[in-house]
Amino acid sequence: MLGFSFDQTKCNGCKACQIACKDKHDLPVGVTWRRVAEYSGGTWQEDEDTAVPNVFAYYTSMACNHCENPICVQVCPTTAMTVRDDGTVYVDDEKCVGCRYCEWACPYSAPQFNADTGHMTKCDLCADYREQGQDPACVAACPSRALGWGEIEDLRKEHGTNSSVEPLPDPSITRPNLVIIPHRDAQKSGQGTGAIANPKEI
Numbered sequence: 001m002l003g004f005s006f007d008q009t010k011c012n013g014c015k016a017c018q019i020a021c022k023d024k025h026d027l028p029v030g031v032t033w034r035r036v037a038e039y040s041g042g043t044w045q046e047d048e049d050t051a052v053p054n055v056f057a058y059y060t061s062m063a064c065n066h067c068e069n070p071i072c073v074q075v076c077p078t079t080a081m082t083v084r085d086d087g088t089v090y091v092d093d094e095k096c097v098g099c100r101y102c103e104w105a106c107p108y109s110a111p112q113f114n115a116d117t118g119h120m121t122k123c124d125l126c127a128d129y130r131e132q133g134q135d136p137a138c139v140a141a142c143p144s145r146a147l148g149w150g151e152i153e154d155l156r157k158e159h160g161t162n163s164s165v166e167p168l169p170d171p172s173i174t175r176p177n178l179v180i181i182p183h184r185d186a187q188k189s190g191q192g193t194g195a196i197a198n199p200k201e202i
Contacts, residue, residue, distance in 0.1 A: 001069070001087030002125055003177025004139075005159050010146035010169060013038055013059040015060070019065070020141030029114045033123040034063040034138050035202040036053035039167050039187075041178050041194025056185035058138035060090065060168065061147060062202075063138065064089060064123040065176030072102035072122075080120070081111075087152070087177060088125045096120050105108035108176070109202075112156055125149065152177040166192030 013036055021027070021034040042055030066088045073081040073089060081094035081102055091102075091111065096119040102111040103120065111122045126136035134140070139147045146156065155181055163171040163178045166187045171178075178187075187193065196202065 001021045001066075001152050001177055002149065002187060003066060003087070003155060004063070004125075005044040005148040005150075005155045005179040005181070006007070007146045007148075007159075008058050008060065008183035009164070009181060010144040011036075011059040011061060012022040012144060014143065015059050016143055017138035018146055022125070024137035025121075027121070028038040028114060028116055029121045031114055032202075033110070033112065034061060036061050037167055037202045039192070039194050040197045041147075041192070043193075057197070058183035058185055060165065060180075061138070061142075062108060063161075064125075064169065065108060065174070065178040066125060067174035069173075071105040071107075072175055075101040075105045077101065084127075088127065089122070090124050090127075091118070091122055093118050093119050101187070106123040107173050116191045152179070155179045166194065167196050 015036045018036055020033045023102050037060045040057035044051045045054050070089050078097055079093045080092045082090055084090050099117045100113055111120045114121045136149055159179045159181050162175050162180050165182050166179050166189055168189055170189050
């Protein structure tokens, strides 16, 4: 089964992955398969007579995680959402009626509605590039090599099994094929004290 790895310690929020994905798939305004969230927060600490800020910020690049338990597939009434043999979740444009059930069900907001076609769209881990032996567009574009992809078991052996980082949802919901190397200030999903600083971008 294929999946993504993401090293938060290397990501500087440049959004090259997001732009490469949008360009490669010629996505219209309002449809963004890969998004980069900035999560930030902090408090003040007393140091004798001085108030010292204790602040943090980190980025999370997110797309479809081609989950082991894809809710989008379960709720699709037309079987347009399917899981391929390699584990990637795919939407069949010929079967999709644009009901948006998958969009509402997915905790990662991965399926997105294309108003121009009236159908749902989503990341397929650049199936056409992979068939040609190339990396997915987002992975190839990352200047700091924060993104990776491959067999999820191999990625987990190399990087661990963590996929529970704010602002992502609890991974037990869909069991994402995603591995995250957390930033030093990363907080666990559902236990964060910060907020998404760029909500209109994601």
